[in-house]
Amino acid sequence: MSLLGPAEVRELAHKLGIRPTKQLGQNFVHDPNTVRRIVRAAGLAPDESVLEVGPGLGSLTLALLEHASQVHAIEIDPVLAGALGDTVARFAPEHTGRLTVIAGDALRVSLEGAAPTALVANLPYNVAVPVVLHLLGTVPSLRHGLVMVQKEVADRLTAGPGSRIYGVPSVKLAWYAESRQAGKVPPSVFWPVPNVDSGLVAFTRREEPAEDRRAVFGVVDAAFAQRRKTLRAALAGWAGGPDAAERVLRAAGVDPGARGEQLTVEDFTRIASQQRARVADPGRVQQ
Known part of the structure; x- marks a missing residue:
C-alpha cells in the first residue's frame, strides 16, 4: 500500500x-x-x-x-x-x-x-x-x-x-x-x-448531563451573545427580565455578576435546570 x-x-x-x-x-x-x-x-x-x-x-x-x-x-x-x-x-x-x-x-x-x-x-x-x-x-x-x-x-x-x-x-x-x-x-x-x-x-x-441539551445550549447561546455583559443582563431576554435572570442564577449557585466566559458546562446545566423548574412552578425559585 x-x-x-x-x-x-x-x-x-x-x-x-x-x-x-x-x-x-x-x-x-x-x-x-x-x-x-x-x-x-x-x-x-x-x-x-x-x-x-x-x-x-x-x-x-x-x-x-x-x-x-x-x-x-x-x-x-x-x-x-x-x-x-x-x-x-x-x-x-x-x-x-x-x-x-x-x-x-x-x-x-x-x-x-x-x-x-x-x-x-x-x-x-x-x-x-x-x-x-x-x-x-x-x-x-x-x-x-x-x-x-x-x-x-x-x-x-x-x-x-x-x-x-x-x-x-x-x-x-x-x-x-x-x-x-x-x-x-x-x-x-x-x-x-x-x-x-x-x-x-x-x-x-463523556456521559452527557441529564438536562435537556437544547435547553442548556439555549442558555449558552444567550450568555455569549453579549459576552461583555454580566449574566444578569445577558440572560435577561432569555429568562424574562433581569430580575428573573438573577433569581434563576442565584438558585443555580451562579453569581449574577459573572460573565459567561467564567462558567463551566455544569454551571450552564444548573441554570437551565433552574429555569425549567421556575417555568414549571413559578413559586419554586425564590430570590
Whole structure:
C-alpha cells in the first residue's frame, strides 16, 4: 500500500479537473508523514469503524484504511466522491472492501446502517465547528476522534473557562466530550498552501448531563451573545427580565455578576435546570 505524495495529489487533481475552492474549504494534504501522524494520534483499534468527513483526494483515507476495519467517507464534492473508490483501488487494492463512500453534506446525510466509533478528519475550515457538534449530537456511536482544523478553531474548541477565547464552541464540545489539543500542523503539508496553521483536536465522549441539551445550549447561546455583559443582563431576554435572570442564577449557585466566559458546562446545566423548574412552578425559585 502507498500513500499520496505531492506528485500523486497533483496528478489526481489534474485528471479529475479539480481546482481547489475556498467555498468548499479544499486544502489537500500531500505529506504522507502528516497523515501517518494523524492516524497514530487518533489511537484507533483494529476493529474500529471510522467516519471521515471531507476525504478529498484520499490522502488520509488511505492511511485510515490500513488501521481500521471500516471507513465511512462523506464527501460533498460529487467528482471527488465518485473518484475516491478508484483511488483506493489503485493505491490500496487490498482494502477496497473496507471503504464506504457517502456523497453529500455531512450536516445533512443519513448514516443509517452505520455505527462509526471514531471521527477522524481533515475538516474544511469554514464548517469545522458545526460538523463536529452535529455529528456528536446525531451519531451516538461515536466514542472518540481526532480532527484537523484551523489552529484558531482548535484553540477555541479546547479553551477552558476564564480564557478570553472560551465561548460557545468550547462549552458545546465540553457537553459531549473531553477534548485536548494534539499538535500543530504547518501550512506546507497542504495544496494549495493555506495562510494559517492547522491544529489537531482529540476528544473522548463523556456521559452527557441529564438536562435537556437544547435547553442548556439555549442558555449558552444567550450568555455569549453579549459576552461583555454580566449574566444578569445577558440572560435577561432569555429568562424574562433581569430580575428573573438573577433569581434563576442565584438558585443555580451562579453569581449574577459573572460573565459567561467564567462558567463551566455544569454551571450552564444548573441554570437551565433552574429555569425549567421556575417555568414549571413559578413559586419554586425564590430570590
